[in-house]
Amino acid sequence: MGAVGEVRVPGGLLVEVGGEEGAVRLLRVGLLSLRVASLEREVAGVVRGVEVQRRRVAELPLEVERFRRLLAQALEDRETLEGLLGEKG
């Protein structure tokens, strides 16, 4: 894989890691390790997000049903109210 850019590595460190090839290899491994850790966090975040959505999706039909029952009762009450108001006082 050809070089497309350069990074500055402290000279002492470069000697310690066995030169340019060693530095490039360790840079790649270090970045892979960081990327894996970062993706693990991202995946955990998306799993939590999906779980929140799933819970809401499970709750919503119950909420819709609750409002439908309340609406049916309110419509019944309206008829009663209209009936009572329609009565000659």
Place this chain on the structure above:
Amino acid sequence: MQLRRSAGKCVRVGVSREIFDLAGELNISFDVETVRMIIGLGKKSVGQEAELERALKRLEEEKNRLASDFREIASQRSQLEAAWVGARNRFAGVSRDNRVLAMHLSARAVSGVRKERLRRELIQKYILNYRDT
């Protein structure tokens, strides 16, 4: 291998597109301290390249699959929320109308025990205990 010496006892080392891409995904810039830190991390994981590559591939696939699940569930949620808002608004509308009717009724008298009980119950429900949805 030729090492190009630069000022500050640092050496410029050529790196591949893959390394730049990884750094980009991590939002990392290659200042000297960061390079030192990454190389330090690399030392701890040396020999695990294949394992890390597999983990990276697996996690990227998992992330894409989850993102697709997330979009699908978000679409379901959006449809259900529209139904929920509709049901809630219809109920709220009728409920408000009933409140107005109950106010008129509170100024009226009705005949009969059953009707009086209904009148009291409805006044209780739509005036005294009324709550907006």
